[in-house]
Every structure is written in C-alpha cells, then in structure tokens.
Amino acid sequence: MNRDSLIDARPDDSANSTLAVHAGEARQKLADSITDPIVCASTFTFDNTQSVIDYIEQKQPREEYGRYGNPGEKIVEEKLASLEGGEEAILFASGMAAIVGLFMSKLNAGDEVVFFDECYHRSREFCSKHLARFGVVTRQVPACDYDAMEAAITPNTRLLVSESPTNPHLSIVDLERFAAIGKRHKVETLIDATLATPYNVRPLTYGVDYVLHSVTKYLAGHNDLLAGVIVGSHEQLDSIRNLRGIMGAVNSAHNIYLLQRGLKTFALRMERHNQNGQAVAEFLAAHPRVEKVYYPGLPSHRDHTIANNTMRGFGGLVTFLVKQADWKETARIVDAVTVPRIAPSLGGVESLIEQPLVMSYYECTPQERRQFGIPDNMIRLSCGIENSDDLIQDLTQAFNA
Amino acid sequence: MKFRTRAIHVGNQKDPETGAVVPPVHFASTFVQPGAGEWGNFDYSRSGNPTRQNVEQTLASLEGGAGALAFTSGMAATHCATMLLKEGDHLLAGTDIYGGTYRLLQHVIRSSGVDVSLADSTQLEMLEQAFKPNTRLVWIETPGNPLMSITDIAACAELAHRHGALLAVDNTFATPALTRPLEAGADLVMHSATKYLGGHSDLLAGVLVAGSQKLHEQLYFLQNACGAVLSPLESFLLSRGLKTLELRVHEQCKTAQQLAQWLNRDARVKRVLYPGLPEHPGHALAKNQMQGGFGAMLTFEIAGDLAKTKQVAEATQLFQLAVSLGAVESLIEQPATMSHASYDPSDRAAHGITDSLIRLSVGLEDLEDLRADLDQALNA
Numbered sequence A: 001m002n003r004d005s006l007i008d009a010r011p012d013d014s015a016n017s018t019l020a021v022h023a024g025e026a027r028q029k030l031a032d033s034i035t036d037p038i039v040c041a042s043t044f045t046f047d048n049t050q051s052v053i054d055y056i057e058q059k060q061p062r063e064e065y066g067r068y069g070n071p072g073e074k075i076v077e078e079k080l081a082s083l084e085g086g087e088e089a090i091l092f093a094s095g096m097a098a099i100v101g102l103f104m105s106k107l108n109a110g111d112e113v114v115f116f117d118e119c120y121h122r123s124r125e126f127c128s129k130h131l132a133r134f135g136v137v138t139r140q141v142p143a144c145d146y147d148a149m150e151a152a153i154t155p156n157t158r159l160l161v162s163e164s165p166t167n168p169h170l171s172i173v174d175l176e177r178f179a180a181i182g183k184r185h186k187v188e189t190l191i192d193a194t195l196a197t198p199y200n201v202r203p204l205t206y207g208v209d210y211v212l213h214s215v216t217k218y219l220a221g222h223n224d225l226l227a228g229v230i231v232g233s234h235e236q237l238d239s240i241r242n243l244r245g246i247m248g249a250v251n252s253a254h255n256i257y258l259l260q261r262g263l264k265t266f267a268l269r270m271e272r273h274n275q276n277g278q279a280v281a282e283f284l285a286a287h288p289r290v291e292k293v294y295y296p297g298l299p300s301h302r303d304h305t306i307a308n309n310t311m312r313g314f315g316g317l318v319t320f321l322v323k324q325a326d327w328k329e330t331a332r333i334v335d336a337v338t339v340p341r342i343a344p345s346l347g348g349v350e351s352l353i354e355q356p357l358v359m360s361y362y363e364c365t366p367q368e369r370r371q372f373g374i375p376d377n378m379i380r381l382s383c384g385i386e387n388s389d390d391l392i393q394d395l396t397q398a399f400n401a
Numbered sequence B: 001m002k003f004r005t006r007a008i009h010v011g012n013q014k015d016p017e018t019g020a021v022v023p024p025v026h027f028a029s030t031f032v033q034p035g036a037g038e039w040g041n042f043d044y045s046r047s048g049n050p051t052r053q054n055v056e057q058t059l060a061s062l063e064g065g066a067g068a069l070a071f072t073s074g075m076a077a078t079h080c081a082t083m084l085l086k087e088g089d090h091l092l093a094g095t096d097i098y099g100g101t102y103r104l105l106q107h108v109i110r111s112s113g114v115d116v117s118l119a120d121s122t123q124l125e126m127l128e129q130a131f132k133p134n135t136r137l138v139w140i141e142t143p144g145n146p147l148m149s150i151t152d153i154a155a156c157a158e159l160a161h162r163h164g165a166l167l168a169v170d171n172t173f174a175t176p177a178l179t180r181p182l183e184a185g186a187d188l189v190m191h192s193a194t195k196y197l198g199g200h201s202d203l204l205a206g207v208l209v210a211g212s213q214k215l216h217e218q219l220y221f222l223q224n225a226c227g228a229v230l231s232p233l234e235s236f237l238l239s240r241g242l243k244t245l246e247l248r249v250h251e252q253c254k255t256a257q258q259l260a261q262w263l264n265r266d267a268r269v270k271r272v273l274y275p276g277l278p279e280h281p282g283h284a285l286a287k288n289q290m291q292g293g294f295g296a297m298l299t300f301e302i303a304g305d306l307a308k309t310k311q312v313a314e315a316t317q318l319f320q321l322a323v324s325l326g327a328v329e330s331l332i333e334q335p336a337t338m339s340h341a342s343y344d345p346s347d348r349a350a351h352g353i354t355d356s357l358i359r360l361s362v363g364l365e366d367l368e369d370l371r372a373d374l375d376q377a378l379n380a
C-alpha cells in the first residue's frame, strides 16, 4: 500500500484501520506471500566488490548489516510514521532505548533540557542521574505550567520534553501552546505520547518536533514484546538513526514481526481501550470508596476541556485514590481483584493493576513521593480489552472484599 | 466471565514460575519424567504440549465444549473427525461445503470404504431422506461456502440424533463469536483456525471441539495416533489472535453488512448472497442462529461471464486476489476457478456455483476504502 496516497486522502484519520493493516507494506511481497517474511539475517550479501562500492558511494537504499536495518523493521517504521503522520520513524529495542537514543544524539555537554515533572520515573532518572554525568543540565517544572517552562528556558536550552497524557496522573498538555513555546525560543520539542497513541492524538500536527512511544504498550498491544519509536522529520531524525546504528539498541526480526502483527488490530484495540477506560473511570468516580479519579474523559479532570478538544478518546489507563485508605488497605484492594493482574506496564489486551507506591516508587522517601505526587492510596489500572462489565464487576467485589 | 474476557484469560493463566503475563512458548519435543514408569503432566510433545494445551483450553471455553484439540490445518482436523468412521459406515454431508472437504470426502474417505453422500442441508426433508441405516456422521457447514446458505444446526442435531448419528459443524465462517453449535445440540465443532481464529493470515491450524468428554477422548486418541498436532509457535500465534477475535469479527461483520447492502443496490451486480440481507433465504434463521452479525464473507454474482468475472476479481487494489479468508486483510476470489475448482464441474453446476460468482472476505480496513475499491473494480 502506498502510504502517501492514503495519508493525502485522510489527513486527520489515523484511526483509519486501513492504515493499520496496510501502511508501509508492499502490495506484492516476497513469494507473493500475503504477510511479510521474517528476515532473520545478521548481515546482507553483495553480488561482488563493485556492488559494495556502488552501495557505499551512492548509498543506494538496501540493507547492509542487521544493526543498521532490517527489511521488516523498515515496514514497521513506515507503518508507524504513517499512523503518526510523520515523515520517518525509527524503531528501538524499547521505549527507554528510544529516549536515551534521542537525548544522546541531540544533547552535548553544557546543553539544557526542560521537562514537565510528571513522567515515567525512569525517564526522569535518566535525565537527573545520567545526562548530568555528561554535563547536560535538566530542569523540572510542574506539569502543564507553561509559564514556568518558558521561564526555565536559557540560551543553552535545546529540548523541551513532556509526556501527554502524563504517567500516572494523566495530565493533558496543550500541545499547541507547548510547541509554540519551543518555536518562539528556537528549542526543539518532544512529546512522549505512549499513553495517547496516534489513535487519540497526533502531536506532530500541533507542531511538536518529535513524538516518542514506548511501543511496548498500546502499539504492540499484547504484553508480549518491548519496543520504542521516535517519529519526526527526515532531517531531524538522521543523527538519531546514525547513533542507533552505533548504540545497537535495535529490535530482533521476530519481535518486529509480532509488532507488525499487533499493529493490524491497533485501531480496533484502541477503540475498545478508550471505551473500557471511560466506563471504568465513570464507575470509579461514582463509587463511595473512591476519593479521586484521574481520567481526562471525566468532566472533573483539570484538563478535560483541552483533552476533549484535542483527543479522540483517552485510553485505558485510569488512576484513582482510595478514600481514607493507608497503603495496606489500598494494597488489599489491589490484591482482591481477579481479572487484572498485578504487574507494571500498561496498554496490552490484558488488564493490569498496580499501586505506584509499591511498584515504581518503593525506593523513594515519603518526601520524594509527595514531590512526585504519589500518595499511598493511589492505584493505577490499565484497562485491557476485556468486557467492561467484567472489569466493573471485579472492581466492585474487590472494594467489598 | 463474558466471551471476550475468556478469550483473553482462559488458558492464559500467568506462568507460576516467572509470573509472565503471557505464558512462555514451550518448544520442547520431549519432557523429563519423574521416574521410570512414572509420568509427569507432559511426556512427549505429540501427546501433549503446554503451549498447545493452553490454546486448546481457550478454544474449548469459547465453543463451550468438553475439550478441544489443535491440528496442523483445518483439513487435518476434518480428517481426524472422519477417522471416527469405519468401513461400511455412512457419512452424510451438506452440499454447500468447502471444496477441500468435498475432495477429502469424495476422493479419500470414500476409498477407505466409507459410504459418502451429499444432500442440501438447508432443506431438512431432503436431508432426512438421505439418511441411511448406517449413517454415523452428519457434516454441515453454516454459513455455507461459497453460497452463504444457512443450515439450522438445532434441527440437524435433532435429525442426526434421531438416526443415531453424530452432528459435526464446520464453524469456520461463523466463529464462536457469532455461533456456538454445541449449545444448539451439535456433537462436534470443527474450525479451519487458519481463518478468523488465527485471524492474521499467518498460520495454518485446525480445531476440533467435542461436546462430550467421551468424544473428546476418542478424538484425542486419533490425533495422538496420527500426529497432526499444532506446533508450539503456531499455538502461541493462534492464542494471541484469539484475544482480539470478538473485536475483529464484530467489526468485519459490520463492514460486510454495509458492503452487501451497497452491492445489492448496484446495477452491475446480479445478486448478492449474504445472510444479513432480508431477501437471503436463510436470513430469518441466521438472525436466530448468529449473534452479533451475519459473518464477514459475502458472495455476489456479476452481470457478466467467466472472463468478465475474472477481470473484476483481478482489478481490485485493496482486496487481494487469494483464496483463504477471515483475516485482517480483505481478499477476493472467483470460486469457479479458485476455492471450488476441486469440485467436479457437474457438481459445481448442480450446487449453483456459477462462473460469475465472486467471493469476498471482508477484512479490517475502513468501509469507505473497501467500497471505493470495489466500485472501481466493477467498472474495470
């Protein structure tokens, strides 16, 4: 399928399942197979010396060595670029590998990064612990405080970073405003849109420079592989691709096939995750044992208006606080559910549940947890694509248990 | 738990050792035993494999059966079921059945001394007349292939049982997301899991689900004796496909219904065979027997000869010219020259499989994209 023709025909519709099924794939494949082959090659052969020289001199598009690219990887990259409406996508072995790849290729000693403070804790850790070792300065400002972000920009600032929705608070960034700050100060902008996916919002259309995903989550969707991606322009991605070939954090051919297969049902799955997330959030909001629900699809959410104006739906992740519960009472509810399983991660067909205090923030001091906004009674539920009645019934019995 | 929740969780219990939310894939051909003459849960992979067993549990739950068996292909599953018969038994099959099943019955089973005859299973009197004192197995397919005829499963079960025969239903086209034949009284369900159950055009598999433990054990014996067991990797991919089965099938049905209605109004089309259309002879029955949609397969006849039909089938850009069905990609084919080429020409004519039929397998693409594609192809 020629992805350009579809993109032109439907500029705003990444929910179009035709793209998910066909984008990036040749109409006629090897051996006329309906699916793309898994090419398990560490290296690719040349006919003779002259063809090596021709390749190196003219850089004709072909494969050379597995770390620099794989035919299956190219297809998946095209599909992801197409879904995001971007020129190019670069696939990594995990979301973190993508984050590290982007930071390492874009930042030099003395450069500065400003980011909204609600984020995946490992991204924050990489900035504060590791970028610092290379002389990069990172400044955190409160999520969605655009004035604070702008105020933190100095002549050395190279990158503005945020998630949207943020993890686990599900704050929604005003992407237009965020991108405009970057443009005004000639600083590049990055949105980690893992929790949104291109089904719900496409940050590039608001002028953001880079979109990043932990593909491990909704895009792959089956809790059975790790991957990450960065989408942006050819020009801006060139140095990242180059560094990836040196870093080597690439996906295996098998993994890439599972991802391609998972993407075929992407639009369907997202529609269901959105429905389940909304239904469960509404149920929780009305439940007497619940103190607060963080879900952008609820009118009570701080960013509901901006979410409503910019997103098709709000995903399957729902965060909530249990009323008058200490960490043990909260843990009791987590332990009492039977459909979702206790595990980190999110975005797969199976529902997962976790208590951030115990799962990701166990090592933090109470003061740090306060700073990150992680109360003891917080539960994060990733709604899968099960029947929503089953999920609601299960939560009901867990509250009553 | 509801169907969709079971498709995700039954048979996919978390791995007790590692906690992996997706059970590991066991490639082992053999399993170490606790002692000589003492057997563990698994001994040799043909007799049982944890990954295959997982997907068999899911399938048994979705069809509401006593047990399921996964095979290397749909034909391997059908073949295993026919091995329940012995020389001198009679097998009675419907007429609107998959070409490969027809070939197996007419050219393989028959030569081992089993008496085979076909009758139109949508006409219950005709079917009843075709029973013989030695009829042991009745084989039906609904919706039928390629005419989308609808057979009354409950009525056939009643007939078969009255004559001391078992009823087997090839449920490939409907899938358990729409129809569960065992609930209607059938004894055995067969699937080409290559189709909707796998759903991604990337594996071959077959399934038998038995309503009773006794039948399941008989079939298990035959499967283990003959050896056409599904591989661990295919079992894993099948299990992964089942997690989105209901979503896929419901969406594909919705699109197929819209396309059928559109084709039905089109002057370039002579008739549309789709059970979701009120004028389809099986519509009322299908409404009862299929829940949540009328399937995503549809056949139509164009106003034109074999050559014109071929031209249309070859002119689509999005629908790809291929046999098989039931996956995320939409496919198009000409039954007379492709899926039903293995029918004897006289049987093809007798069963209404004309040269100008086109069969569509509606995939997950957007309705508007598919409609535009058919529109341009019909003008070709």
Ligand SMILES: Cc1ncc(COP(=O)(O)O)c(C=O)c1O
Binding pocket: A094, A095, A096, A097, A120, A123, A163, A167, A192, A194, A195, A213, A214, A215, A216, A226, A227, A228, A345
């Ligand atoms: C928002 C977000 N970004 C990045 C990551 C890191 O991705 P990965 O686990 O694929 O390395 C995660 C999850 O782990 C995440 O939730």
Ligand SMILES: Cc1ncc(COP(=O)(O)O)c(C=O)c1O
Binding pocket: B073, B074, B075, B076, B098, B100, B101, B141, B145, B170, B172, B173, B191, B192, B193, B194, B204, B205, B206, B324
């Ligand atoms: C209805 C039906 N039954 C059985 C089969 C045979 O299954 P398989 O091709 O998996 O052997 C097919 C398809 O080929 C089919 O369409």
